[in-house]
Amino acid sequence: MDLPAPLAWLLDEAGVSHDGADRFLANLGDRLLADGLPLAGGALTLAVPHPIIARRTWLWRAEGGAVIEALDFAGGPPSKAGYDWLAGLGPVLGETAGVAPKRPVLSWAGTRPFDPAETGRLCEVARFAAAPLAALAERAALAALLEAYLGRRSAARVQAGALRRGTGETIRAALLYADLRNFTGLSEVTEPAAMIAALDAWFDRVAGAIHAFGGEVLKFIGDGLLAIFPVTDAPAVACEAALRSVTAARAGMAHLDAAREAEGLPPLPFGTALHLGDVLWGNIGAVDRLDFTAIGPAVNLVSRLEGLCRPLGRSVLISGAVAAETTMPLVPLGEHALRGIAAPCAVFTMPDA
Numbered sequence: 001m002d003l004p005a006p007l008a009w010l011l012d013e014a015g016v017s018h019d020g021a022d023r024f025l026a027n028l029g030d031r032l033l034a035d036g037l038p039l040a041g042g043a044l045t046l047a048v049p050h051p052i053i054a055r056r057t058w059l060w061r062a063e064g065g066a067v068i069e070a071l072d073f074a075g076g077p078p079s080k081a082g083y084d085w086l087a088g089l090g091p092v093l094g095e096t097a098g099v100a101p102k103r104p105v106l107s108w109a110g111t112r113p114f115d116p117a118e119t120g121r122l123c124e125v126a127r128f129a130a131a132p133l134a135a136l137a138e139r140a141a142l143a144a145l146l147e148a149y150l151g152r153r154s155a156a157r158v159q160a161g162a163l164r165r166g167t168g169e170t171i172r173a174a175l176l177y178a179d180l181r182n183f184t185g186l187s188e189v190t191e192p193a194a195m196i197a198a199l200d201a202w203f204d205r206v207a208g209a210i211h212a213f214g215g216e217v218l219k220f221i222g223d224g225l226l227a228i229f230p231v232t233d234a235p236a237v238a239c240e241a242a243l244r245s246v247t248a249a250r251a252g253m254a255h256l257d258a259a260r261e262a263e264g265l266p267p268l269p270f271g272t273a274l275h276l277g278d279v280l281w282g283n284i285g286a287v288d289r290l291d292f293t294a295i296g297p298a299v300n301l302v303s304r305l306e307g308l309c310r311p312l313g314r315s316v317l318i319s320g321a322v323a324a325e326t327t328m329p330l331v332p333l334g335e336h337a338l339r340g341i342a343a344p345c346a347v348f349t350m351p352d353a
Helices: 005-014 021-034 081-087 116-150 152-159 183-188 192-212 235-262 297-306
Strands: 039-047 053-061 067-073 092-096 105-110 168-180 216-221 224-230 270-286 289-295 316-319 331-336 345-349
Touching (some): 021 039, 021 067, 021 116, 168 192, 168 235, 168 297, 192 216, 216 289
Antiparallel strands (some): 092 105, 216 224
16 A cells, blocks of 8 residues: 555554654654645643643644653643644644543644645544554553652653563662651541641652652652662762752751641651762562562661651751751761661761751
8 A cells, every 4th residue: 555654654663663652752743744735833732640740742843853841730621732832833733642531632733724635635644643652652651650659760660671570779878768657646646638738748848859869769658768869970969959859858848847837736746867879779579469668778878867856856857968068057966876777977067957
């Protein structure tokens, strides 16, 4: 069958490619331009199963070939940002691809109004795009679900096929361990729904601050969490980012505690520890039930260090390894023995912690 080049690409190549939505849109747009269609830009919208994102839209501009992304958030009305962006380039034609609910949508902006023949060609493109876009949407949905439940690093490893027990990687990073205080006592006198809401609010503030400074939450552990700031340049950069995230998290929790106090609710005090070291991020578990988890001496140390917050009366404790990499003013607290750790640890804190 003799097909125009864009349709032949959609039929023979696009479905087996593992390019993301941005490359799919740019490749298709380039082929349609080469086939003589007067395109100024295009958009591809996919629905995604994600806790906070409802739809992702990729916007391609014919001039220069750049692709940018816009998001629609769950619970809000569908955004017209993508349509408005295209309308700023020229007359817009939108076509759904396929017949399934929440199907992908391809939209195009022309350098001039599309004539009937050009409109028909773009409608045909949408029909041929249905199958490769269905595969692309399935991959995007899987990636969104894995990232929501496993985090970016683990999700990427699972998608890459790292499913064998015992496999892992060593990561040098600034580690952050944070834990709520008096959680057991609070849960005894708080309704389960209210307790879950309090935990969500706590994790929002702390994880939000971690992500804002380039860190990644590896594990939620009951009412605590373990996060890393990978060393990709100098260790000092990772340590500074971790320290700044702690400052931001404390500010966020101070605001939350003030709001809780206004509602007659108790505050949510917490402790945080920082350390610099190597983490083995590995695949462990039973033969048919696996989990990515972080192990190693550095993980043991940071968790034990956080356990000193209560006896030392401090909300933030910092190991000597982190203190040696930062110019931030810190208060030395001397060397302390940590349970299960052979050598004593030099401990520091922030002036107001």
